[in-house]
Amino acid sequence: MQIPFQKFQGLGNDFVILEARDLPFDLDLSRLAQKLCNRHFGIGADGLLICHRESRGDARMQVINSDGSEPEMCGNGLRCFVRYLAGHEDQSFLIETGAGLLKAEFSQKKQSIRVNMGKPVLSPAKIPALGWNETPVVSAPLQVENHSFEITLVSMGNPHCVIEVDQNWSSADTLYWGPLLEMHPAFPERINIEFTQFLTPHLARVSVWERGAGATLACGTGACATLVAGVLQNKLETEAVIQLPGGDLTLFWDQNQDQVWMDGPAQRVFTGSYEEEGMIR
Structure with a gap:
C-alpha cells in the first residue's frame, strides 16, 4: 500500500504530514512514525503529523515524535500544519490540538504563520514536576550528576525546562546534558530543555533538546x-x-489575556508517497 505524504519544515524542524483518512484504522502509528522519521531508511523527520478532518475546529493535529512517543503539542509542527492546510490567500484557522483549540493565521504576503499558543502553565503539579510546591518555579536549583542548574519551569501544553547558560555553551554541552535533564526523576513525563543565553531584553538565543526527538534546529x-x-x-x-x-x-x-503568540515561517519541502509493505487498507 502506498501512503501519500507531504514534508514541511519550520526553521529546520521537519515533519511528515499524513491524512488520517489515508491510513488503516488499526495501523500502529508509533511504529509508523519511527519508520517514516528515520533519516537513513525512511523519509527523515523530527516528527509525524496526522491531519484529522473530523474535529471540533477546522482540523485536528496529532503529533508523534520520531521515537514513537506522542506529545501533547508541537509549536513548529503547528505552523507546518497550518501551512499544509492553507492555500495561496490569507486564511485563519482553529486547530484542535492536545493542548486545546488554538487560533492560527496564515499571511500570504509575509509567508508566515501567527499562532495563539495559549496560556502558559506555571504550576509544577500540572507541568508535571516533582519536588517543588511554589508557583512559579523560577531559577530553582536542580542537581544533575555533579552540576547544579538553575531552572525555570513552564508548560505550553507540553513541559519545558529553561536554563540560562553563558556564551561558552556549545552544542556538545546540549548533547551531553540534554538527555540527562530530559530523563531526570523530577520530571515523571520527561521534559524539553531550552539552554538559553539572554542577550538583550528583546533577544535570546536557545539551544534545544526536545523530549522524544533529541537535539533539533527549532522548537x-x-x-x-x-x-x-x-x-x-x-x-x-x-x-x-x-x-x-x-x-x-x-x-x-499578552499578559492581559495571558496568551502567548508566536510568529514564524513554515515551508513545504516536497511531496511523495511511502510504500508500506504488507499493509492492506
Missing part, C-alpha cells in the same frame, strides 16, 4: 517557554525574538 513551544521564563526572571520584555539554530521566531506574551 516553537520551547521558544514560547523561553519568553515566559525570561519575563519571569526579568531578563526579557513581553515581546522578543528567540534565536534558534534554524532561525528566528517572534514571540509576544
Whole structure:
C-alpha cells in the first residue's frame, strides 16, 4: 500500500504530514512514525503529523515524535500544519490540538504563520514536576550528576525546562546534558530543555533538546517557554525574538489575556508517497 505524504519544515524542524483518512484504522502509528522519521531508511523527520478532518475546529493535529512517543503539542509542527492546510490567500484557522483549540493565521504576503499558543502553565503539579510546591518555579536549583542548574519551569501544553547558560555553551554541552535533564526523576513525563543565553531584553538565543526527538534546529513551544521564563526572571520584555539554530521566531506574551503568540515561517519541502509493505487498507 502506498501512503501519500507531504514534508514541511519550520526553521529546520521537519515533519511528515499524513491524512488520517489515508491510513488503516488499526495501523500502529508509533511504529509508523519511527519508520517514516528515520533519516537513513525512511523519509527523515523530527516528527509525524496526522491531519484529522473530523474535529471540533477546522482540523485536528496529532503529533508523534520520531521515537514513537506522542506529545501533547508541537509549536513548529503547528505552523507546518497550518501551512499544509492553507492555500495561496490569507486564511485563519482553529486547530484542535492536545493542548486545546488554538487560533492560527496564515499571511500570504509575509509567508508566515501567527499562532495563539495559549496560556502558559506555571504550576509544577500540572507541568508535571516533582519536588517543588511554589508557583512559579523560577531559577530553582536542580542537581544533575555533579552540576547544579538553575531552572525555570513552564508548560505550553507540553513541559519545558529553561536554563540560562553563558556564551561558552556549545552544542556538545546540549548533547551531553540534554538527555540527562530530559530523563531526570523530577520530571515523571520527561521534559524539553531550552539552554538559553539572554542577550538583550528583546533577544535570546536557545539551544534545544526536545523530549522524544533529541537535539533539533527549532522548537516553537520551547521558544514560547523561553519568553515566559525570561519575563519571569526579568531578563526579557513581553515581546522578543528567540534565536534558534534554524532561525528566528517572534514571540509576544499578552499578559492581559495571558496568551502567548508566536510568529514564524513554515515551508513545504516536497511531496511523495511511502510504500508500506504488507499493509492492506
